[in-house]
Amino acid sequence: MRLNKLNIGESGIITKIHAKEPLKSKLLSMGFARGERVKVLKHTLAKNTFDIDINGVNVALRDEEAREIEVMKES
Amino acid sequence: MVEIKIALVGQPNVGKSHLINSISGATLHVGNFSGVTVEKKEVEFERDGYRLKLIDLPGTYSLHPYTPEERVTKEFLLNGEYDLILNVVDSNQLQKNLTFSWQIADLNKPMVIAFNMYDEYSKRGGEIDTEKFFKLTNIRAQNVSAKENFGLEELFKKVIKTYQEQNKPRIYYSEIIEEEIENVREKIKDCRFDKRFVAIRLLEDDEDIYKIVHEKPWFVELLPQLNESKQIIKNEYDEDDLKEIFFEERLALSKGIISQVAKIAKRETLSEKIDKILIHPVLGLPIFLFVMWLLFQATFNLGAAPMDYIASVFDSISNFVGKFLPDGILKDAIINGVIPAIGAVVMFLPNILILFLGINLMEQTGYMARAAYVMDGILKRFGLQGRAFIPLVSGFGCSVPAYMAARTLKNPKDRLITMLIIGFMSCGARLPIYVLLVSAFFAPEVQGNVMFAIYIGGALVGLIVAKILRIVLFKGEPEPFVMELPKYRFPKIKALLFDLWIKTKTYLKKAGVFIALASLAVWFLSSFPRENIVKEYSLKIAHVKSEVKKEELKEEMRKKILENSYIARIGKIMEPITKPLDLSWREDVALLSGLAAKETVVSTMAVLYGGNSSNSKKLIEIIRNSLPFTAAVAMIIVVMFYSPCVAAMSTFYAEVPQWVWRIFYTIYPNVFAYFAALLAVSLIKLFS
Structure with a gap:
């Protein structure tokens, strides 16, 4: 499933980054890499913007960018 | 004395500027990187018989640049002159930061790492063994806290030692990759960069390096080896994206080294707790609006008091100087031209200072990124970014600080679009014009609503224009939005004041000259020939x-004098053009003089219609009897959209170096204002 489908408080392990360059490099440099754990801390009311925790770093992403990250949801 | 030139490199929000401000006995020089409007700070100081010169490079997440600022950093690291790299790392985000450090280490220059914000890290139980780090990487490192002022002197000792020994990093990737790096490296002949560095960058598809080496004579021989090596790596890792392979390689390296040298700190939870409230899905927006309300109250109410004071000081200076000068053109030029022109420059300082203090405070505490997060969803619909909100709202107060506030937007396209529509947010100086016209032509019961419609209408039109600009002029993919939300931190007064001082200096230097000259020109046009x-x-x-x-x-x-002045002549030439708007040359002149400052529109109309500007009731009477209703509406609409005053325009020119955009900015609001007014006048005529 894609990162934008996770709800607040849910987490997952990244399995693939679908984004193309230069967004992909940007995401990688922020720490979004395969095998890393991401957690959705918050999103805005309309789910336009997400606040993601990646390894202790808070990153804000839009729905469009979150959609590019494939995750395996943790139960 | 030997000078050591040091490139200061780090990811954003690692406290590089704190570090610079904390060095004792340092002199600072602020300029621009050549050809771009990216701020370049240089600090010089002496230690142990060496002159150390730090060059602060813009914060960068990776050597695969994304923003223009990151490009500046990469460009400098490749082609700039420096002896040593000082890499600042946030101890609280070791993994992310070190992954970038390995990229810089590849440059094979003498390098030192500062583990900054170590105070926060150790308070939560974290520890970093810098001796072991040195043994593993051959990079000298020092735990520092720029904020608490510890470790800095030890850091500079290590810098000097590293320089003396020309001590370079030793970072090795996994065996398969090292083998291919070596295979490629052997084919590289003469080159001004380190061969191993070139080999690594070529393997990870760095286009900038590719462009530099692909013209070399030996490149033909290199290419087959490069392709073969890439293929081998791709096969081994079962992945086609070499950038990703190298990134994961460095991430693994970071994890390995961290596990050996660092004791991991407990999670920081304060930021999360604050964020629970400040960017709450429901409460986030009202809280942000309240913060904005406070900021603008402070800027434009507190700022208004010194404005009157400054105006009266300059008045008395004029009077005082006037007594000593003989009557004549020179006296008139000085007391009515030069002194008010300088006054106009100083006039905006209180607004700028307060607004920037607020913005700096938001940036330093980490709230700015949250504000962008909260507003992004709404502004995205108009092709704008979350951060654009602050410059846009500042525009309601005064366009001059608003244009400067647009610097908070890092992406040049976002910044330009925002700046192009700031003028549509009606500034405070336009209020008297609206008040005059609205109270002359609208019934008292609807006046409030009309005023509201003017302000909201202007803002809405601005947002729609932003959307159109984005679609028409900046075609292509929308800019992605990936932004770190830094930890909340207490601001440092020294850093706040320092930044304020730099902003003030640039404003006085750049915009100040423009504003003073332009004000003089408008004075000349409206007082000659006489x-x-x-x-x-x-x-x-x-x-x-x-x-x-x-x-x-x-x-x-x-x-x-005014009726006969150059500006009136221009007004009369314009009369046929503004005829369809029912505006006479008098209104044209008033609008033209509004280019000097919007306040003068009312006083010019007062002079031209023979009223006295101090008696507003009488002026309203006269205006009501002299102008048709359509002309009043046309004038309101023109004032809403046409070019702002020369002070604002000068600031725009100072901020935007490209002539194309300067010209576009000078023309399009006027064309837009004209047709908007024409449409309104035609509609009124049609329905009445």
Whole structure:
């Protein structure tokens, strides 16, 4: 499933980054890499913007960018 | 004395500027990187018989640049002159930061790492063994806290030692990759960069390096080896994206080294707790709006008090100087031209200072990124970014600080679009014009609503124009939005004041010159030619006895001068063009003089219609009887959208170096204002 489908408080392990360059490099440099754990801390009311925790770093992403990250949801 | 040039490199929000501000006995120089409007700070100081020169490079997440600022950093690291790299790392985000450090280490220059914000890290139980780090990587490192001022002197000792020994990093990737790096490296002949560095960058598809080496004679021989090596790596890792392979390689390296040298700190939870409230899905927006309300109250109410004071100081300077100068053109030029022009520059300082103090505070505490997060969803619909909100709302107060506030937008396209629509947010100086026209032509019960419609209408049109600009002028993919939300931190007063001082200096230097010159030009256009009129009236004035009569004659003279001035001539030339808007040359002149400052529109109309500007009731009467309703509407609409005052325009020019955009910015609001007014006038005529 894609990162934008996770709800607040849910987490997952990244399995693939679908984004193309230069967004992909940007995401990688922020720490979004395969095998890393991401957690959705918050999103805005309309789910336009997400606040993601990646390894202790808070990153804000839009729905469009979150959609590019494939995750395996943790139960 | 030997000088050591040090490139200061780090990811954003690692406290590089704190570090610079904390060095004792340092002199600072602020300029621009050549060809771009990216701020370049240089600090010089002496330690142990060496002169250390730090060059602060813009914060960068990776050597695969994304923003123009990151490009500047990469460009400098590749082609700039420096002896040593000082890499600042946030101890609280070791993994993310070190992954970038390995990229810089590849440059094979002497390098030192500062583990900054170590105070926060150790408070939560974290530890970093820098000796072990040195053994593993051959990079000298020092735990520092720029904020608490510890470790800095030890850091500079290590910098000097590293320079003396020319000590370079030793970072090795996994065996398969090292083997291919070596295979490629062997084929690289003469090159001004380190061969191993070139080999690594070529393997990870760095286009900048590719462009540099692909013209070399030996490149033909290199290419087959490069392709073969890439293929081998791709096969081994079962992945086609070499950038990703190298990134994961470095991430693994970071994890390995961290596990050996660092004791991991407990999670920081304060930021999360604060964020639970500040960017709450429901409460986030109202809280942000309240913060904005506070900021603008402070900026434009607190800022207004010194404005009046400054105005009166400059008035008295004019009077004082006037007493010493002989009557004539020179005196007039100085007391009516030069001094008010300088006054106009100083006038905006209180607004700018307060607004920037607020913005700096938001940036330093980490709230700015949250504000962008909260507003992004709404502004995205109009092709704008979350951060654009602050410059746009500042525009309601005054466009001058608003244009400067747009610097908070890092992406040049976002910044330009935002700046192009700031003028549509009606600034405070336009209020008197609206008040005059609205109270003259609308029934008292609807006046409030009309005023509201003017302000909201202007803002909405601005947002729609932003959307159109984004679609028409900046075609292509929308800019992605990936932004770190830094930890909340207490601001440092010294850093706040320092930044304020730099902003003030740039404003006075750049915009100040523009503003002063432009104000002078408008004064000249509206007071010349005048010789004959002055002659005629000074005779008349000399003949009459009564003081009241004298004042009346002076008033009349002013009117005559203005009616006969260059600006009036331009107004008369424009009359046929503005005829469809039902505007006469008098309104044209008033609008033209509004380019000097919007406040002068009302006073010019007062002079031209023979009213006295101090008696507003009478002026309203006169305006109501002289103008048709359509003209009033046309004038309101023109004022809403046409070019802002020269002070604002000068600031725009100072901020945007490209002539294409400067010209576009100068023309399009006026064309837009004209057609918007024409549409409104036609509609009124159609329905009445």
